[in-house]
Each structure stands twice: as C-alpha cells, then as structure tokens.
Amino acid sequence: MGVETMRTPEEVADVLCKLYRKDFGNGTLGRYKINRTALKDIAGKSQLRNVIIDQISDEMFEKGYLFTEISNDIFVIINENFINKFRTPPQSLLSEYCCNRAADSKNDPEDEDE
Secondary structure (H helix, E strand, O other), X not given: OOOOOOOOHHHHHHHHHHHHOOOEOOEXXXXXXXXXXXXXXXXXXXXXXXXXXXXXXXXHHHOOEEEXXXXXXXXXXXXXXXXXXXXXXXXXXXXXXXXXXXXXXXXXHHHHHO
C-alpha cells in the first residue's frame, strides 16, 4: 500500500518513528538503519537534498530521536533514551589524552572563535 504524494519532512519523521516501534529483523523495537533509496521512497522524492535531510533530522530531534547519516547511503535512527545510556569517560581518564591548550591558545587559529 503506497502513498501517491510526497511527504513533508515532518511526515517522513512520523513514519521513521513508527518504524522504530515495529518488530522486524532481530529486534522487537529500537534502533535501526535505513538506506537512502528507502528514505527517498518514504519521502516520495526522486532526490533527497541536504536541506531535506536536515529538516527530517530536526523533526526527529523534536520527537526525541537522533537521525544521522553514517555513510553516503545509510542513515541511523536512535532514541535519545538509548543515547543517554552511553558511557562517558571520566575527566581523570580524559586528562591523560588532553592537550595543554593554555600555552598554545595564542597560536591556535581555531581558538579565535571561542
């Protein structure tokens, strides 16, 4: 059962959220990946310009999901609750790998915007 019209980014986000809650593959629900062709088919568009991808991403964020392109053809959809469970390295561990920026900050052109 197909849709004969193009969907808005908000409507595409709604479909992606519905897919998140469906049973398929090896899981009952949750994170998944989708290729560009399938996303174009859902959107009803022959091309997905970056502005459309950004709008879909914004809509997904508003709904509590991360929608991001991980390669030129693959997008992932992850619920923010899943992301909140990611580990965060403690500062004591990070400090082992951090550069001492105080001495170099005057010579670092990337720091000019901070």
